[in-house]
Amino acid sequence: MSAAGLANESLPAVVARDLTKEYHLGAVVVQALRDVVVTIPQGRFVVLLGPSGSGKTTLLNLIGGLDQPSSGELTVMGQRLGNLNDEALTAYRRDTIGFVFQLFNLVPTLTALENVQLIGELVGNGQEAAALLDAVGLAERKGNYPSQLSGGEQQRVAIARALVKRPALLLADEPTGALDDETGHGVLQLLWEQTRSLGITVLMVTHNEDYAASGDLVIRLRSGHVVSVAEQTDPVPPERLGAS
Amino acid sequence: MARSRDKKVSLGRLLGKKVLRDTGSLGAASISLMVLMAVGVSLYVIFAEARANLNASVQEFYRRSHFGSATVLVESAPPSLVDSVRLVPGVTEVMGRRVKDGTLILRDRIRRRVQGRFIGIVPGQRSPINDYTVVRGREISGRGECLVEQKFAEANRLNPGDLVTASYVGQRHDFVISGTVASPEYLYPAPDKESPMGMPETFGVCWVDDDALRQWLGIGQIVTEVHALTTPGREDEVVRTMRALGDRYGLRSWWTHEDQPSARLLKNDLQGWQALSLIFPSLFMFAAALSLYSSLNRIIRLQTGVIGFLRASGLSRREVLWHYVLQGALVTACGALPGMVLGHAGSKWMVKMYVGVIQIPVCLTQPYPQVQATAVFMAIAVGVVAAYLPARRAANTPPAIAMRGDAATDRADAAGNRPDNWLVALTRYLPTLLRIPARGLIRKPSRTALAVGGLASGCAILLMTLGLYVSIMDSIGEFLDKMVHYELDVTLSSPQADSLIDALGSIEGVTAITHSAMAPVRVIAGDKQANMTANGVEAGQRTMWLPTTEGKPIQFKPGELWIAQYVAKRLGVKPGDPITVEWAFSGRQKPIRTHMVLGGVMDVTFGGFAMGEYHDLRRRLVDRAYPMAAYGATIACPPEVGRVLKRRLERDDAVVNVISMGDLRTQIYSSMRITRIFIGIMLGFGAILAGAVLHSVSSVGILERMRELATLRSLGFSAQATTGVAALEIYLMAGLGLAVGFPFGTWLNRGFLGSFETDMFTFRSHLPLWTYGFAALVVLTLVSWSLRAGVEKLRTIDLAQATKARE
Ligand SMILES: Nc1ncnc2c1ncn2[C@@H]1O[C@H](COP(=O)(O)OP(=O)(O)O)[C@@H](O)[C@H]1O
Ligand SMILES: [Mg+2]
Numbered sequence A: 001m002s003a004a005g006l007a008n009e010s011l012p013a014v015v016a017r018d019l020t021k022e023y024h025l026g027a028v029v030v031q032a033l034r035d036v037v038v039t040i041p042q043g044r045f046v047v048l049l050g051p052s053g054s055g056k057t058t059l060l061n062l063i064g065g066l067d068q069p070s071s072g073e074l075t076v077m078g079q080r081l082g083n084l085n086d087e088a089l090t091a092y093r094r095d096t097i098g099f100v101f102q103l104f105n106l107v108p109t110l111t112a113l114e115n116v117q118l119i120g121e122l123v124g125n126g127q128e129a130a131a132l133l134d135a136v137g138l139a140e141r142k143g144n145y146p147s148q149l150s151g152g153e154q155q156r157v158a159i160a161r162a163l164v165k166r167p168a169l170l171l172a173d174e175p176t177g178a179l180d181d182e183t184g185h186g187v188l189q190l191l192w193e194q195t196r197s198l199g200i201t202v203l204m205v206t207h208n209e210d211y212a213a214s215g216d217l218v219i220r221l222r223s224g225h226v227v228s229v230a231e232q233t234d235p236v237p238p239e240r241l242g243a244s
Numbered sequence B: 001m002a003r004s005r006d007k008k009v010s011l012g013r014l015l016g017k018k019v020l021r022d023t024g025s026l027g028a029a030s031i032s033l034m035v036l037m038a039v040g041v042s043l044y045v046i047f048a049e050a051r052a053n054l055n056a057s058v059q060e061f062y063r064r065s066h067f068g069s070a071t072v073l074v075e076s077a078p079p080s081l082v083d084s085v086r087l088v089p090g091v092t093e094v095m096g097r098r099v100k101d102g103t104l105i106l107r108d109r110i111r112r113r114v115q116g117r118f119i120g121i122v123p124g125q126r127s128p129i130n131d132y133t134v135v136r137g138r139e140i141s142g143r144g145e146c147l148v149e150q151k152f153a154e155a156n157r158l159n160p161g162d163l164v165t166a167s168y169v170g171q172r173h174d175f176v177i178s179g180t181v182a183s184p185e186y187l188y189p190a191p192d193k194e195s196p197m198g199m200p201e202t203f204g205v206c207w208v209d210d211d212a213l214r215q216w217l218g219i220g221q222i223v224t225e226v227h228a229l230t231t232p233g234r235e236d237e238v239v240r241t242m243r244a245l246g247d248r249y250g251l252r253s254w255w256t257h258e259d260q261p262s263a264r265l266l267k268n269d270l271q272g273w274q275a276l277s278l279i280f281p282s283l284f285m286f287a288a289a290l291s292l293y294s295s296l297n298r299i300i301r302l303q304t305g306v307i308g309f310l311r312a313s314g315l316s317r318r319e320v321l322w323h324y325v326l327q328g329a330l331v332t333a334c335g336a337l338p339g340m341v342l343g344h345a346g347s348k349w350m351v352k353m354y355v356g357v358i359q360i361p362v363c364l365t366q367p368y369p370q371v372q373a374t375a376v377f378m379a380i381a382v383g384v385v386a387a388y389l390p391a392r393r394a395a396n397t398p399p400a401i402a403m404r405g406d407a408a409t410d411r412a413d414a415a416g417n418r419p420d421n422w423l424v425a426l427t428r429y430l431p432t433l434l435r436i437p438a439r440g441l442i443r444k445p446s447r448t449a450l451a452v453g454g455l456a457s458g459c460a461i462l463l464m465t466l467g468l469y470v471s472i473m474d475s476i477g478e479f480l481d482k483m484v485h486y487e488l489d490v491t492l493s494s495p496q497a498d499s500l501i502d503a504l505g506s507i508e509g510v511t512a513i514t515h516s517a518m519a520p521v522r523v524i525a526g527d528k529q530a531n532m533t534a535n536g537v538e539a540g541q542r543t544m545w546l547p548t549t550e551g552k553p554i555q556f557k558p559g560e561l562w563i564a565q566y567v568a569k570r571l572g573v574k575p576g577d578p579i580t581v582e583w584a585f586s587g588r589q590k591p592i593r594t595h596m597v598l599g600g601v602m603d604v605t606f607g608g609f610a611m612g613e614y615h616d617l618r619r620r621l622v623d624r625a626y627p628m629a630a631y632g633a634t635i636a637c638p639p640e641v642g643r644v645l646k647r648r649l650e651r652d653d654a655v656v657n658v659i660s661m662g663d664l665r666t667q668i669y670s671s672m673r674i675t676r677i678f679i680g681i682m683l684g685f686g687a688i689l690a691g692a693v694l695h696s697v698s699s700v701g702i703l704e705r706m707r708e709l710a711t712l713r714s715l716g717f718s719a720q721a722t723t724g725v726a727a728l729e730i731y732l733m734a735g736l737g738l739a740v741g742f743p744f745g746t747w748l749n750r751g752f753l754g755s756f757e758t759d760m761f762t763f764r765s766h767l768p769l770w771t772y773g774f775a776a777l778v779v780l781t782l783v784s785w786s787l788r789a790g791v792e793k794l795r796t797i798d799l800a801q802a803t804k805a806r807e
Helices: A056-063 A086-096 A112-122 A126-135 A151-163 A181-198 A209-214 B005-025 B028-064 B080-086 B150-155 B210-217 B235-249 B261-302 B304-312 B317-358 B369-395 B399-403 B411-416 B422-427 B432-443 B445-483 B495-504 B565-571 B614-625 B639-650 B661-704 B706-714 B719-754 B769-795 B799-804
Strands: A014-025 A028-040 A045-049 A071-076 A097-100 A169-173 A201-206 A217-222 A225-231 B070-077 B091-097 B099-106 B113-121 B133-137 B145-149 B163-168 B171-182 B203-209 B223-230 B251-256 B488-492 B512-525 B528-537 B560-564 B578-583 B593-602 B609-613 B630-636 B655-660
Touching (some): A028 A225, A045 A056, A045 A209, A056 A169, A056 A201, A086 B304, A097 A151, A097 B304, A112 A126, A112 B005, A126 A151, A151 A169, A151 A181, A169 A181, A181 A201, A181 A209, A201 A209, B005 B317, B028 B661, B080 B091, B080 B223, B091 B113, B099 B223, B113 B163, B113 B210, B133 B150, B145 B150, B150 B171, B150 B203, B163 B203, B163 B210, B171 B203, B203 B210, B223 B235, B235 B251, B261 B304, B261 B369, B261 B661, B304 B317, B304 B399, B317 B369, B432 B719, B445 B769, B488 B495, B495 B630, B512 B565, B512 B614, B528 B565, B528 B614, B560 B565, B565 B593, B593 B609, B593 B614, B609 B614, B655 B661, B661 B719, B661 B769, B719 B769
Parallel strands (some): A045 A201, A045 A217, A169 A201, B113 B203, B145 B171, B528 B609, B560 B593
Antiparallel strands (some): A014 A028, A014 A071, A217 A225, B070 B223, B070 B251, B091 B223, B099 B113, B099 B163, B163 B171, B488 B630, B488 B655, B512 B528, B512 B578, B560 B609, B578 B593
């Protein structure tokens, strides 16, 4: 399902109610998330901040349908995730969610273009792959394998690969974490521009406090709790972040 | 949004591309895997197809020449026996003929005497059963001509136009050879069921004019052999009836087409192939499966993040599973297809060679689609099975793994390094640097299993091959070097000829003479029996070394018979047990049997003979069976004296034939040439197997460990210490492989040699220390060789890159 198909603006992208996630490590119980209550409207660029181990990745996993909450309710694009089986979750991930990872996770034996096509064709949108690579500034590198690309370029491919699905919700877990500041900034800028122009809701985890300024919504986590949700009516586009 | 059909096709195309390139990226590992598969498949095709084609060639030759399906041999019967057999239910064709065994005197300079068999034929008339094919020269056209069996002719350099003299109980007749023939009865020229092998040098079959034969031998319209064709499946029943009918005419022997002397030897020979066609391909496919398993595991481990991503993007579990299973099938198919082609070519070559040796005028080398399909099916099945476990692991990759920082987290790592693992605990006593290779073995159990399994298989092939060679050489050596202390083995035409032998005692150089008497017998113990040649030797004889199982010389006593250890075991008799010994051709008309006790057992590989005291055995059996029994002597003397004596004896009418051990030795060792080539090829295969496995394991091992090893180097360890760590792990693996391979190979060797075992013959499975040493040397050499590439890479590594690299 593409974002365009979900033009119902009144429907929130994510609604989490009392979301709790516990990991059991033998006798020890790790509470990765505790009673998280959060609502994310559609079309927003959401920045998720928090120290290491605060539960950011866990929250993304739950929203992305990669993992199941221990308790609580989670609704994404109107779909209740609690009662979906593996097959339905697979379909949900295929049709609703796009992912960008810290470690890119490109298929090493497929070229940049083929990596994007692979996912494009999974959802019946392979023909747009080349145009998307142009859009992320890799027009010249389409035929290259991941090992022939720099980290920043690989992440651009990963973004193109996420966008080719036209996901309603794009989840990015520290997409700049493995990159140097300058490259990371460029990637953020790309992600911001591309999703904004397509109206895709983005949930981006980052360590970088500076990036908070670009979010429509900034959520802060600590020890599994949501400590603040701040709306910013006038976010700073990343291109102007360096200047300030 | 539904995925349309063509979209799915192009998605499949991309995933297919990924499969191909992943396979390519494995490089050496993929290639060695394909080589293993190709060799496994081609070995199966070679053996299975060659066996099928040989069988078909032989059967076709049998069909064309109307090979008899049921036969009885009698002393002498009226032609009415043939008519009676014609009326036996199931019989479709009958033929009676006159056949006599005598002596054939070759007209070469030394006028050698060999065993001759004379078969009466009617010129210009095809035999309805057991027809021959003329391969050189032409049919006989008169009473003075004969046809000879081709292998005998070849071994004795007889050509059409040559003259031979036939002699039967003093009656002589000269024949001119008009041609040589291939006969279905003498593909292996064995005179009777008791013969352990064909004897092309000393057994000559001649087809002569039937009237000439009758006149020469002074016999009337009698028959000595009745052959029948039957409707398939009724051979046993027909032979039973024919035996009953022939019993009153001095039944000498009988057989169905399956235990006909030549056919039985041929069958035994092909039986060994069947064992080979199973053992060898299995070992190779097993190694290929292990290799595939580990390669796929490696791909999947490296691609954990990607798989997580694919799953996160909406690829289903089943799609991921299929993706990797397909990869396994693809790689095996890539190996199997060339293997099939190679195998067919190999089988063609093998059939041609073998047909050339046994000289059948039919040589079929058609492809057997079902054999090839079986081979490819097996290969792909092996590939799918081996790929399934890693593929399932991939399919079960939790998609959340893509999110985790360290995508290469390996559960096996964690499990292997858990402090409560006792194996890991043990490694704590090692120096720090040694803990790395030791734990390397523990934490990648599948890779260790692959290496150990593959090395053990290679090692097993080496041992099995060497074992076969050693056993062959042992049994030859046992006979030629241990048992035989004589130079000449003389067969006499009558017991009266003894005096001729005694006269030789005074000749200078002759150190010992032993008289012997032989008769084919059946040894019966309870309801079990074994056919063999009973051999009487003088009690104090010095020309043969016949040891008891304790290695002491046997003291032969009247009333006692000694047989081979394994035959005794098969008959279920112990020394001291009563046994019945019966002349092999005993019938109701001419029963010759005697009761003896088992004197003891002999530690010998050839079980086709029994030994007793000379005078005792003559009295009990041999003299009673004469002229169907034989007398002879063994003479100990220096080879030069032997050569002179041989010429002298061969000219004498009282002598049937003389075998010189010197000649026999040369003949046996020259026939070993083919065996040596075969052994060499098999050793090569063993080395390929071990090498391919090692190559994939060690190069993968080092590449996989590059980051870890590079880190060690960047921390200050020398290049030498680092490569040492990597190499040590491979050497440890090789050690484990040998530890498993030695017992495995020993066990396989026993089974393999067992497949050659017949009533007549058994190999002792004995692997001397040097065979293990040799196998170990080959494996360790291969290890050093296979390490070279990895070590080179490690030496020239870019540390900054390698410590960061994740893939
Ligand atoms: N699979 C897991 N098993 C056990 N504990 C986990 C697992 N994943 C995360 N955790 C724990 O949950 C907590 C939150 O982790 P995570 O969401 O990854 O934090 P963040 O992404 O904010 O750094 C941490 O204490 C972490 O150790
Ligand atoms: Mg995290």
